[in-house]
Amino acid sequence: MPLLELRQVTRRFGDFTAVDHVDLAIDAGEFFTLLGPSGCGKTTLLRMIAGFEQPDEGQVLLDGVDLADSPPEARPVRTVFQSYALFPHMSVEGNVAFPLQMAKTPAREIPKRVAEALEDVRLTGFGRRYPHELSGGQRQRVAIARALVTHPTMLLLDEPLAALDAKLREEMQIELINLQKQAGITFVYVTHDQTEALALSHRIAVMNRGNVEQVDEPSKVYRFPKSRFVADFIGQCNLFSGTVAARDGGIVSIAVDALGTVRVATPSTIAPGTRASIALRPEQIRIGASQGDTASDNRFRGTVSDLLYMGDVTVYRVRTDGGAEVEALLANSQTGRAKFFEPGDAVEMDWPAAAGHFIED
Amino acid sequence: MATGAREAAQARGKWLVSGPPILYLLVFFAAPTLIMAAASLRTPGEFGGLAPLVDEAGKLDLNFDSFARFFTEPVYLEVFVKSVIFATATTVLCLLIAYPLASVIATSPKRVRSLLLLLVILPFWSNFLIRIYAWMIILGPNAALARGVNGMLAWFGAGPVPLLFSSFAVLVCLVYVHLPFMVLPLYANLEKHDPALLDAAQDLGAHAWQRFWRITFPLSLPGVYAGAALVFIPALGIFAIPDLLGGPNDTLIGNLIKQQFLETRDWPFGSVLSIVLTVAALALAGLAAWFGQRATRARALVDA
Numbered sequence: 001m002p003l004l005e006l007r008q009v010t011r012r013f014g015d016f017t018a019v020d021h022v023d024l025a026i027d028a029g030e031f032f033t034l035l036g037p038s039g040c041g042k043t044t045l046l047r048m049i050a051g052f053e054q055p056d057e058g059q060v061l062l063d064g065v066d067l068a069d070s071p072p073e074a075r076p077v078r079t080v081f082q083s084y085a086l087f088p089h090m091s092v093e094g095n096v097a098f099p100l101q102m103a104k105t106p107a108r109e110i111p112k113r114v115a116e117a118l119e120d121v122r123l124t125g126f127g128r129r130y131p132h133e134l135s136g137g138q139r140q141r142v143a144i145a146r147a148l149v150t151h152p153t154m155l156l157l158d159e160p161l162a163a164l165d166a167k168l169r170e171e172m173q174i175e176l177i178n179l180q181k182q183a184g185i186t187f188v189y190v191t192h193d194q195t196e197a198l199a200l201s202h203r204i205a206v207m208n209r210g211n212v213e214q215v216d217e218p219s220k221v222y223r224f225p226k227s228r229f230v231a232d233f234i235g236q237c238n239l240f241s242g243t244v245a246a247r248d249g250g251i252v253s254i255a256v257d258a259l260g261t262v263r264v265a266t267p268s269t270i271a272p273g274t275r276a277s278i279a280l281r282p283e284q285i286r287i288g289a290s291q292g293d294t295a296s297d298n299r300f301r302g303t304v305s306d307l308l309y310m311g312d313v314t315v316y317r318v319r320t321d322g323g324a325e326v327e328a329l330l331a332n333s334q335t336g337r338a339k340f341f342e343p344g345d346a347v348e349m350d351w352p353a354a355a356g357h358f359i360e361d
Numbered sequence: 362m363a364t365g366a367r368e369a370a371q372a373r374g375k376w377l378v379s380g381p382p383i384l385y386l387l388v389f390f391a392a393p394t395l396i397m398a399a400a401s402l403r404t405p406g407e408f409g410g411l412a413p414l415v416d417e418a419g420k421l422d423l424n425f426d427s428f429a430r431f432f433t434e435p436v437y438l439e440v441f442v443k444s445v446i447f448a449t450a451t452t453v454l455c456l457l458i459a460y461p462l463a464s465v466i467a468t469s470p471k472r473v474r475s476l477l478l479l480l481v482i483l484p485f486w487s488n489f490l491i492r493i494y495a496w497m498i499i500l501g502p503n504a505a506l507a508r509g510v511n512g513m514l515a516w517f518g519a520g521p522v523p524l525l526f527s528s529f530a531v532l533v534c535l536v537y538v539h540l541p542f543m544v545l546p547l548y549a550n551l552e553k554h555d556p557a558l559l560d561a562a563q564d565l566g567a568h569a570w571q572r573f574w575r576i577t578f579p580l581s582l583p584g585v586y587a588g589a590a591l592v593f594i595p596a597l598g599i600f601a602i603p604d605l606l607g608g609p610n611d612t613l614i615g616n617l618i619k620q621q622f623l624e625t626r627d628w629p630f631g632s633v634l635s636i637v638l639t640v641a642a643l644a645l646a647g648l649a650a651w652f653g654q655r656a657t658r659a660r661a662l663v664d665a
Contacts, residue, residue, distance in 0.1 A: 081560065087576060103566055
């Protein structure tokens with residue numbers, strides 16, 4: 001039995017359906033991420049798990065028990081808020097002790113528990129400080145210590161790293177992974193940052209307009225997106241749409257406008273004449289001045305129209321002879337690739353049929 | 362050189378801005394206070410006012426007689442204590458009424474908020490005395506309120522009580538007049554509270570009363586102290602309300618001061634009473650601020 005189960009959960013605000021008949025099952029000990037653009041309903045979903053919002057339809061079950069009648073203060077889940085929501089009039093110790101006091105923990109046990117929680121987030125010695133005397137990263141840790149001190153069954157994190165700078169965010173990501181492993185508590189994490197979701201999660205639920213589009217492991221979400229939205233939202237992606245021209249031994253050929261025939265490997269038994277798409281990651285494309293005469297499933301000529309130098313990699317936007325735009329990515333570490341292309345250079349791109357991912361529209 | 366000139370210009374600008382208010386306070390607050398302090402040490406004139414500073418024998422006539430009178434004749438201390446009791450009761454009642462009111466306004470939708478605030482300050486649009494006279498009508502013996510109350514009392518076999526010209530009337534009107542001064546600072550404070558803090562407290566297991574007592578109330582203390590000072594200090598010195606609505610036993614220190622200056626014409630003793638009032642108000646306000654700071658600090662340490 002999953003630890004948390006959402007059954008047909010729906011939440012409407014007036015005419016707007018924030019969460020639309022969502023089904024989800026989250027297992028104990030999982031690092032589960034709700035990923036999607038702003039307004040996709042992920043925070044509303046999290047607030048329904050915490051109890052701040054009530055579903056208009058459907059059920060939220062924890063350990064098989066419907067939570068409809070338990071207010072937030074009675075649920076064994078804790079939330080780490082985006083703004084941290086530390087109590088400004090209490091010291092760090094006061095903040096961390098608060099949930100213990102609410103849980104009627106014997107007073108003599110509290111200092112020990114607080115000290116342990118602060119040690120877990122590497123804040124030993126900061127107990128007497130006040131929130132306004134801490135840095136953003138330290139406040140973040142106090143918020144986590146405060147949420148974990150009562151050993152809840154589940155921790156809900158609402159974009160907890162959004163306010164931190166890039167360097168600190170990466171550091172906190174690693175800390176979160178370790179903390180989750182060490183505490184063994186189920187994390188439900190909300191973010192709009194796909195790299196964060198890929199780096200942290202055991203499983204990701206990609207949300208769009210109140211619906212869950214795909215629930216999968218990070219590598220599967222990245223490699224095998226179920227819909228055009230998922231392909232486009234997670235990472236950089238070339239999306240080719242067209243009509244299925246032929247199907248032959250696990251290879252489907254699709255006539256893509258402005259590009260030509262693209263072959264993709266798929267077990268799908270789609271009928272010729274149907275509309276379909278291919279998702280192709282820029283790093284799957286080989287790009288060179290000339291690829292020679294070796295046989296290739298997909299080969300297109302074009303001209304570099306733009307490039308985006310990112311340090312470790314360079315993204316080239318190539319306009320094919322047919323007029324299609326394709327993005328290809330080149331790692332700058334590759335030996336023998338010393339020559340960068342300039343806008344206007346003629347290039348050749350190719351990729352095997354297995355590189356693309358077939359999506360039924 | 363250029364920076365020096367700019368600094369000089371900045372200093373000049375600072376004086377231009379802060380000069381007029383400082384001048385105003387010096388002329389209309391500091392100077393009268395000093396005059397009053399000086400007057401308190403002089404001898405009352407035979408027909409009111411002050412006796413000459415230098416008497417016929419050529420001696421400087423300064424003494425503590427008026428102060429001695431205040432501290433030796435218990436009737437004046439009694440009036441003073443009564444004033445403190447009235448002011449304290451007014452402050453507490455205002456706080457009890459204003460807190461829920463300010464909370465409701467602060468948590469209401471933005472569009473409604475300005476309208477509710479307008480309603481709070483609406484009484485200021487009519488004259489202070491007119492509002493007190495209105496209370497004379499409301500509390501008068503022939504008004505529905507007094508008839509209803511006395512009718513009920515009669516039903517229980519108790520005699521009729523006058524509502525007007527009583528301590529009750531004084532207190533009701535004191536609370537009525539000072540309520541906006543409590544509501545506004547409380548509202549200004551509560552309106553700034555981050556609702557996420559209450560969500561967090563609830564999420565961490567606090568039920569409604571705990572959320573109020575541990576989060577909202579301690580964070581609102583600056584507003585409470587500001588409101589308490591704004592109510593307590595004027596309520597301590599008020600004279601119009603007990604004059605018009607009080608009974609013969611409801612003389613407060615404000616009435617006493619007015620009496621000394623306008624009726625008895627004993628300026629030195631009036632000055633003494635005024636000084637005692639000012640010092641007491643300052644001391645109590647300071648004490649409240651000090652307690653407030655200590656309370657928040659102690660609470661934080663207890664939590665640890």
